[in-house]
Amino acid sequence: MSAILAGDPLLSHGIDFEVVLIVIAKTVVVFALLLVLVMFYIWFMRKVIADMQNRIGPNNAGPWGILQTLADGIKFFFKEQSIPDTADRTVFRLAPYLSVVPAFLAFSIVPIGGKVSILGHQTYLQLADPPIGVLFLLMMSGIGLYGVMLAGWASGSKYPLLGSVRASAQLLSYEAAFGLSVVAVLLHAGTLSTRGIANAQAWTSWHSFVTDWYWSIAIVSFVIFVIAAIAETDHPPFDLVEAEQELVGGFHTEYTGIRFAIFFLAGFMNVITMSAIAVTLFLGGPSGPALGFLPKTGVVNVWLMPIFWFFSKLMVLLFGTVWIRASLPRLRYDQLMDLGWKWLIELAFLAVMVTAVVVVARDQGWERWIAVPAAFGGAILVLGLLRLCMPKADEAVSEVA
Amino acid sequence: MGMAKGFGVTWRQMFRPRLTTEYPDAKRPKPERFHGRHVLNRYEDGMEKCIGCELCAGVCPAKCIYVRGADNPPDAPVSPGERYGFVYEINYLRCIHCDLCVEACPTEAITETKLFEFSFTNREDAIYTKAELLVDDDGRARRQPWELWMGDEDDHTSAWMRATSPSGDAEFEGRIAWSNELGFGERPAEPAQGPKASPDA
Numbered sequence: 001m002s003a004i005l006a007g008d009p010l011l012s013h014g015i016d017f018e019v020v021l022i023v024i025a026k027t028v029v030v031f032a033l034l035l036v037l038v039m040f041y042i043w044f045m046r047k048v049i050a051d052m053q054n055r056i057g058p059n060n061a062g063p064w065g066i067l068q069t070l071a072d073g074i075k076f077f078f079k080e081q082s083i084p085d086t087a088d089r090t091v092f093r094l095a096p097y098l099s100v101v102p103a104f105l106a107f108s109i110v111p112i113g114g115k116v117s118i119l120g121h122q123t124y125l126q127l128a129d130p131p132i133g134v135l136f137l138l139m140m141s142g143i144g145l146y147g148v149m150l151a152g153w154a155s156g157s158k159y160p161l162l163g164s165v166r167a168s169a170q171l172l173s174y175e176a177a178f179g180l181s182v183v184a185v186l187l188h189a190g191t192l193s194t195r196g197i198a199n200a201q202a203w204t205s206w207h208s209f210v211t212d213w214y215w216s217i218a219i220v221s222f223v224i225f226v227i228a229a230i231a232e233t234d235h236p237p238f239d240l241v242e243a244e245q246e247l248v249g250g251f252h253t254e255y256t257g258i259r260f261a262i263f264f265l266a267g268f269m270n271v272i273t274m275s276a277i278a279v280t281l282f283l284g285g286p287s288g289p290a291l292g293f294l295p296k297t298g299v300v301n302v303w304l305m306p307i308f309w310f311f312s313k314l315m316v317l318l319f320g321t322v323w324i325r326a327s328l329p330r331l332r333y334d335q336l337m338d339l340g341w342k343w344l345i346e347l348a349f350l351a352v353m354v355t356a357v358v359v360v361a362r363d364q365g366w367e368r369w370i371a372v373p374a375a376f377g378g379a380i381l382v383l384g385l386l387r388l389c390m391p392k393a394d395e396a397v398s399e400v401a
Numbered sequence: 402m403g404m405a406k407g408f409g410v411t412w413r414q415m416f417r418p419r420l421t422t423e424y425p426d427a428k429r430p431k432p433e434r435f436h437g438r439h440v441l442n443r444y445e446d447g448m449e450k451c452i453g454c455e456l457c458a459g460v461c462p463a464k465c466i467y468v469r470g471a472d473n474p475p476d477a478p479v480s481p482g483e484r485y486g487f488v489y490e491i492n493y494l495r496c497i498h499c500d501l502c503v504e505a506c507p508t509e510a511i512t513e514t515k516l517f518e519f520s521f522t523n524r525e526d527a528i529y530t531k532a533e534l535l536v537d538d539d540g541r542a543r544r545q546p547w548e549l550w551m552g553d554e555d556d557h558t559s560a561w562m563r564a565t566s567p568s569g570d571a572e573f574e575g576r577i578a579w580s581n582e583l584g585f586g587e588r589p590a591e592p593a594q595g596p597k598a599s600p601d602a
């Protein structure tokens with residue numbers, strides 16, 4: 001039973017009071033951590049974007065304005081909350097939570113640190129390590145869509161509805177590429193568990209950075225993952241869901257006060273969760289060089305260094321998201337659909353095929369220098385054929401006309 | 402790769418100097434002829450300039466000035482003329498700061514300062530009465546509790562009036578055509594006035 005529930009050694013020796021306590025403590029810590037991360041990320045984002053626009057950014061609340069997000073959050077609590085007459089009141093109230101809960105749950109499977117012992121119990125520094133790890137992530141990102149969809153539908157107003165229809169279409173389009181890009185990693189690692197994937201990218205020496213971490217082994221999938229993840233989180237340049245010029249605020253047009261804030265919280269949580277997942281899947285999770293001059297089993301190398309590496313990598317990716325936000329203009333709707341359907345899904349598919357060949361070649365001991373080029377050749381051939389079959393844009397238009 | 406170029410631009414901007422002025426701790430200099438809130442001026446001997454003629458009220462396009470004149474008490478005159486402004490009110494919820502009242506005034510009694518940071522929390526406060534508009538015994542604008550200004554921002558109380566007086570014309574260069582003010586004496590001309598003055602100076 002416990003093997004189905006979790007791979008965490010904490011749960012493998014029966015469940016007693018201490019175990020429950022540890023799990024509760026972990027839950028609280030992870031929840032608080034995610035909230036603090038969101039606070040920090042919003043401040044960080046505003047500061048970096050301000051830098052990129054020669055401004056100063058928030059600088060009044062706390063040192064360097066670091067408490068600005070807190071101040072904004074408190075303000076939201078005291079704002080009036082209005083519900084439109086035409087709204088479906090129950091669903092309208094429920095929707096924000098439907099979008100924030102999955103965002104949090106998805107973060108629970110991210111390995112933040114290594115294997116430590118608390119109160120004599122061995123455990124992973126992550127809230128949960130279900131053997132279906134990555135599937136759980138896909139599930140959660142799918143359920144998160146309900147929050148957006150129901151918010152738009154329950155508002156009983158046209159712009160939210162249009163925004164939520166866009167959101168659904170966008171998420172459905174990119175979910176496929178997203179899932180496929182993850183498959184390449186799964187094939188390499190041979191497990192669905194996030195801990196297993198992180199362990200498969202363990203740090204052995206400096207060349208691990210290139211030879212063991214999946215960002216380089218599955219570079220195509222990594223790029224596709226990043227693009228699809230940005231699209232999944234409605235992050236610019238894919239933020240058509242809330243394109244102000246066209247849709248006012250998109251699905252959250254009718255939301256005010258703390259409910260509105262919860263949508264934003266969920267949005268930023270998603271960005272952080274996706275970055276954390278990218279760290280886990282492609283950048284080795286918490287693995288990284290230990291401090292050689294300190295004992296291998298000491299507190300620093302067991303507890304701190306993995307956590308340090310995890311957050312360093314997370315910071316790099318988060319900076320990347322902010323940089324993208326500051327640099328790229330929003331895509332047009334047809335560009336969004338073209339990119340998703342005509343390029344990403346195709347490429348992700350081919351990447352999976354090539355990966356499969358590479359993995360099988362590795363396991364069977366085939367000649368690498370024959371198998372890999374053959375796989376690439378096949379992939380390019382398939383891509384070419386697909387391109388040939390695809391109607392040109394103007395043809396498609398004339399057909400419609 | 403146009404996209405990479407875009408990323409380069411944002412990256413480079415991170416290391417350029419900031420352009421932000423940290424308002425309200427620091428303020429940028431205001432244009433010379435800035436239209437802020439009004440003051441009612443006084444002569445150097447302390448007499449009020451307003452003669453209660455209601456020309457300003459008549460010209461105001463927003464109809465926000467209310468003036469009632471009264472005869473000067475012979476033993477304690479308020480203004481040098483026959484009458485004085487007995488009631489003077491400006492409703493700042495209506496004023497559009499067009500400065501037409503300043504141009505209409507025959508005695509340069511009403512002028513506009515550069516003070517604009519007044520955010521009242523009730524409508525009563527929006528109506529400035531004579532007690533609030535009239536300059537104090539040093540010739541300075543009276544600070545209301547809800548007004549935010551500091552330093553010498555209340556120095557420049559009659560720039561627009563002087564700028565539009567006949568001396569603004571090259572023909573009258575060097576000839577002062579405005580009366581002295583309490584606390585400031587004879588105000589110098591604005592730098593932009595004179596032969597070199599052009600519309601965009």
Ligand code: SF4
Nearest residue numbers: 461496497499500502
């Ligand atoms: S500035 Fe214009 S609107 Fe304001 S009181 Fe004078 S005339 Fe009226």
Ligand code: SF4
Nearest residue numbers: 451452454455457506
């Ligand atoms: S401010 Fe000038 S225009 Fe208005 S009533 Fe007084 S003297 Fe007349």
